[in-house]
Amino acid sequence: MEKLINQLIDDQYLKTPQVIEAFRKIHRSDFLPEEMADQAGMNIPLPIRFGQTITQPLTVALMLELLQAKRGDIVLDIGTGSGWQAALIAHIVGPQGKVISIERIPQLVQFAKRNVAKYNLKNLVIVHGDGSAGLEKHGPYDRIIAAAAAPEEVPQELIAQLKSPGRLVMPIGEWEQDMVLVAKDERGKIDRKKYPGFQFVPLIAGGLPPPVLE
DSSP, X not given: OHHHHHHHHHTTSOOOHHHHHHHHHSXXXXXXXXXXXXXXXXXXXXXXXXXXXXOOHHHHHHHHHHHOOOTTOEEEEEOOTTSXXXXXXXXXXXXXXXXXXXXXXXXXXXXXXXXXXXXOOTTEXXXXXXXXXXXXXXXXXXXXXXXXXXXXXXXHHHHHTEEEEEEEEEEEOSSSEEEEEEEEOTTOOXXXXXXXXXOXXXXXXXXSOOOOXX
């Protein structure tokens, strides 16, 4: 994995010292099924069962660099999956920050909790439920990130839960998707930037109650 991290640095996907440190401290191998742990250094998505994957490291690097989470930030993470991305963010925001991560597949909630238990991340909470509309009760958030694609545009509910200033990163589209950065300034003005060429599972809405923090 160190070789891949160095390559991502050389290729300018990893730039920020805090993000680079998180990649080195929170090991992707700890978030894979045991029989696949030796493939952690491959720069591709890998299956984690239940029709889901752990995201390609290059893509995670790009998303975290766009997110620009800082120490002390409160972050909403939608689509926990293996828990790797949530754990990386929890490391970045530190003990004064907090990450609330939502996953709709109950088996993955348990898988992710077992994975993050390998690290002392008391600032990370993983909950089961429908995260498509965010979690207004515990907002607003400094940062919002989603590892599932909305079909046409960023849900307004998520933008409403974003602080001013704040940043939101998520894929948009049904097939080939754009990674969209929504930046909200101090006055609440919205700026959007798109980065093409991604593929994520769809953001599924409905069928579950909203998540409840334990």
